[in-house]
Amino acid sequence: MPTTIAIIGAGAMGSAVGHRLTQHGARVLTLADGRSAKTVARIRDAGMEPVVIDEIAAADLILSIVPPAEAIGVAELLSPKLRDAKTKSAFIDFNAINPATMQQITSTLAGTGWDVLDGAIIGSPPTAESTGPKFYVSGDQARHSSLLEKHGLNLRLMEAPVGAASALKMVYAGLNKGLVGLGATMLLAAAGSGSAESLRGEMNDSLPELLLRFQKSIPDMYPKAYRWVAEMHEIAEFLGPDDPGSALFKAMADVFARIAADQNADGQLAAILNGVLENPA
Known part of the structure; x- marks a missing residue:
């Protein structure tokens, strides 16, 4: 079975990351309800699969790549679904937020049984001509984020706690x-x-x-x-x-x-x- 990675957020960065992951053998899920026709087309072109939220909670890894103002809302949306999920893995927030906001997200997802990791994307979206950005991750003692490296992303694991990324x-x-x-x-x-x-x-x-x-x-x-x-x-x-x-x-x-x-x-x-x-x- 292929690795299943869910990406919340299919903007320019999220869809490009999804495309890179699918090119390296991952099955990539996302949410498309209420999104514009342009975004739905971007999802299709990236090879990502639009699914319902319950399927997101069954992924091997969940990435949040949304505008910073939406980061807490994503955690609130996913929290009950992650709590009810039969299997538990890791959620990585890759948004441009400060450590205090990251702590709010960690608190929101506390008790779900999922590891909550801190991420930062530095660089432009991956393209056919470029390797793409660096994906910094902190707080990942279990090395969940190694799945990203295995599927074509430039991972930079930080030996530091949540908040450092x-x-x-x-x-x-x-x-x-x-x-x-x-x-x-x-x-x-x-x-x-x-x-x-x-x-x-x-x-x-x-x-x-x-x-x-x-x-x-x-x-x-x-x-x-x-x-x-x-x-x-x-x-x-x-x-x-x-x-x-x-x-x-x-x-x-x-x-x-x-x-x-x-x-x-x-x-x-x-x-x-x-x-x-x-x-x-």
Whole structure:
């Protein structure tokens, strides 16, 4: 019998992960009720099987890969089903949440008999041209996550308790996505002040690597901005109210919310940013 892995969340990352797992011999289950036609097509193209929630609880491993604001809801949805499951295995939360939110998920699933593991995905979805992201897992003394490595994923097992993987994600995302938000903020300021051309020229002379990075990372951010809002709030909570950096990431949430609203409107901000970057994408 093939290994059965359930993935809650069939967005760009979840479906790509599902596709990679099916390519390496796993049977991959997911939930499709209430999902859009686009998502249902993505599930089909990935070779994933849409099933009812009771079948999810019979999987050898369950992965949660959803926007951070939905992470606790997934745990609440699954808790009674996992409690009633005849066989017990492991649930891995791979969402961009802070350790305190991870603890809430652990508490929600306490008493189900399932091991609750902490995960972090760092990198872009796997494609035919790339090996894909790294899957960090902490708190896995029983090595449940080895199934992921056996089925084509780049597993990085952390010899650390639950919470360590979430903390890693917060710190890395704060650096990586925080830089994108800072870049977008200052490039819009340059456009509004008439200094865009001179800024671009100066960056090309003194910060060419950063300019190249922004030319890729800022346009790539536009369709993802709505998901990054909750992630910035998770980072702010991770830092805590006594850390002045917390306010910085609350502000970054507002930056990404502004970009997300622009994507749902006329795309004017994206056009301005592309103009500053001389990137018409």
